[in-house]
C-alpha cells in the first residue's frame with residue numbers, strides 16, 4: 041500500500057491509536073509515521089481522540105479478529121517501542137485481509153514480529169509481578185520498578201485485588217508514571233519525579249529478616265549463579281530488596 | 289533467642305525440602321482480607337543455587353524427638369535448637385507477603401514434644417493467619433507422621449496444599465534410617481488427605497460454602513541416593529503414588545550428606561544431580577505422556593542412561609515402533625517421538641490439512657534434532673537421518689557429552705525445564 045506523505049499525530053493513548061487506525065481505514069491511506077512526538081518536520085495531521093470511534097475499532101477487532109488478536113494489539117501498544125504504532129496498523133490490516141487467521145501465518149514477518157513483541161511485554165508483566173518489592177512506610181506501601189515496557193496497566197488488577205485494603209504506590213521510573221491505590225481506589229497517573237522516603241526502623245528490620253532468609257535458603261552445594269541470572273535478570277536487581285546491594 | 293537467630297536456624301533446617309511451588313489454585317481476595325493465589329504459581333526470587341523462592345519455607349521447630357539418621361535435626365545430633373511461636377510465624381508471613389517477597393507459607397516441622405502437640409501448634413499458626421489476618425495467600429503444610437488422623441485432617445482445612453514426605457523409597461531403608469517411622473505412619477496420612485479431598489468435593493457440591501480442604505492437592509518428596517534403591521524402584525513407587533493417592537507432584541531431592549553415619553554415603557559425596565534430573569524427566573513422561581514405569585526401565589535395565597534422556601532411551605530400545613508416519617499416525621504415537629512434546633504433537637495434527645513438510649515443521653518451531661530419526665512424512669525420511677541404533681546413539685550421546693561435559697550445564701537445563709513445568713505462564 042502506498043505511503044501517503046503524511047504523519048499522524050495522536051495523544052499517545054490507546055484510544056488515540058484506535059482513532060488513527062480508524063482514520064487510516066477511512067482514508068484508505070498509510071501514513072509515514074504515527075507518533076505523539078510534536079517535534080517533527082514532517083507534515084502531520086492531528087488525529088483527535090474520539091471515544092466513540094475508538095470503541096468501534098476495538099469492538100470490530102474483537103468481534104472479527106478475536107480476543108487474542110486484540111490482546112496482541114494492546115500489548116504491542118504498551119511496549120511503547122518507537123514505530124510500534126505503524127506496525128500495529130500494518131498488523132491489523134493484515135489480519136482483516138486474512139480473516140483473523142494470524143496464527144496460521146506465523147511466517148509473515150509482521151505477524152511474527154507482533155507475536156514476539158506481545159510475548160515480550162507479557163513476560164515483562166510477569167517479571168514485575170514476581171520481582172516488585174514494596175517497602176512499608178508507616179502502613180503505606182511503596183515500590184519502585186524499572187520495566188522495559190509500560191506494564192503498569194497490566195499489573196494493576198493483580199495488585200489491586202491482592203492488596204485491596206492497603207494503600208500502595210508503584211512508581212515506574214522508566215516511564216514516569218505511578219499506579220496509585222488509595223482508599224480502595226486505583227488509578228495510573230503521570231509522575232515526573234518521585235523521591236523515595238527514608239526507611240523506617242520497622243522496615244529495616246523486615247528487610248534484614250528477608251535477606252537473612254534469602255541467604256540461608258540457598259543450598260551452597262548447588263550454587264549456580266548463572267542459573268539465577270537467567271531467571272532473575274540483573275537489570276531488575278537494583279529494585280529487588282535481597283539483591284540491591286550486589287547490583288553494581 | 290531473638291527472631292533473627294530463630295529464622296536462621298529454622299530456614300537452614302527447611303532448605304533441603306525441594307518443593308517450593310505455589311501452584312494449583314486460583315483464589316481472589318475476599319474484600320476484608322489480604323492476598324490471593326494464581327494457579328500457575330509465582331516465583332518471587334531465585335536463590336544463589338538458582339532455585340525458585342515462592343514461599344516462606346521454614347520449620348516451626350527443629351527440636352525433634354525423632355532420630356532419623358539422614359536428618360540434620362535428629363534428636364541425637366548436637367545442634368542448636370529453635371522453635372517459633374505460632375504468632376511469630378504468622379507475623380513473618382504477613383510482613384513478607386505485604387512486601388511482595390512471597391506467595392505464602394510452606395510450614396513443616398520436626399516432631400516437637402510429640403506428633404499431636406506439633407500439629408496442634410501448626411493449626412494454631414494457620415488459624416491466626418487465616419482468621420485473624422484473613423490471609424488468602426498460599427499455604428503448603430506438612431502432615432506429621434504418627435499424629436492422630438483427625439488432627440492432621442483439621443490442618444488440611446487451613447491449607448492449599450498438604451504433603452507427607454516419603455523420604456526413603458522402601459520400608460527397609462525406613463527401618464534402617466528412620467526407626468520411629470514406618471510405611472504405615474507415612475501412607476496413613478497420605479490416604480487421609482486423599483479421602484479428605486474426595487469427600488470435600490462432594491460437600492462443596494452440596495453446600496457452596498463448605499470449607500475447602502487442600503484445594504491444590506497433595507505432593508511428596510523422596511531422597512535420591514541416600515540408600516541404594518534403583519531408578520526402577522523409585523519410578524515404580526512414584527507411579528503407584530500418583531495412581532493410589534492422586535498426588536499432584538512427586539519431588540526428588542538429590543541427597544546432600546549432612547551427617548556422618550556408616551549407613552549413609554560419605555560426607556564428601558557429591559549430590560547425584562544428574563540422576564535427579566533424569567528422574568524428573570521420567571516423572572514428566574509418566575504424568576503427561578502416558579508412559580508406564582515398566583516401559584522406561586526393567587529388571588535388566590534398572591538405571592537411566594546418564595547421557596540420554598529417558599524418552600530417547602526408550603525409543604532406541606523400541607525401534608520396531610518407528611518410524612512414525614506424521615501424516616497418518618495417532619496423537620498418542622506422535623507424542624512418543626523423542627523431541628516432540630505436547631504442543632508440537634498438537635500442531636502437527638492441526639497442520640496436516642495444509643500439508644506437512646520437514647521445512648514446515650521447522651517453521652512451526654519444532655526442533656528436529658532428536659525427532660528426525662524417528663519420523664517419516666509421506667513415506668520419506670529426513671535427509672541424512674538413519675533409523676539405526678548405533679547411528680542415533682553416536683549422534684545423540686556424542687552431542688550430549690560434548691554439550692554437557694559439566695554437571696552444572698546439565699543442571700541449568702533441568703532447572704529451567706522444571707521451573708517451566710511447575711510455574712509456566714502458559715505459552716511463555
Ligand code: SF4
Pocket residue numbers: 352353354355356359360361362363397398399466
Ligand atoms: S522426624 Fe525425622 S526427618 Fe523429621 S525432623 Fe525429626 S529427625 Fe528429621
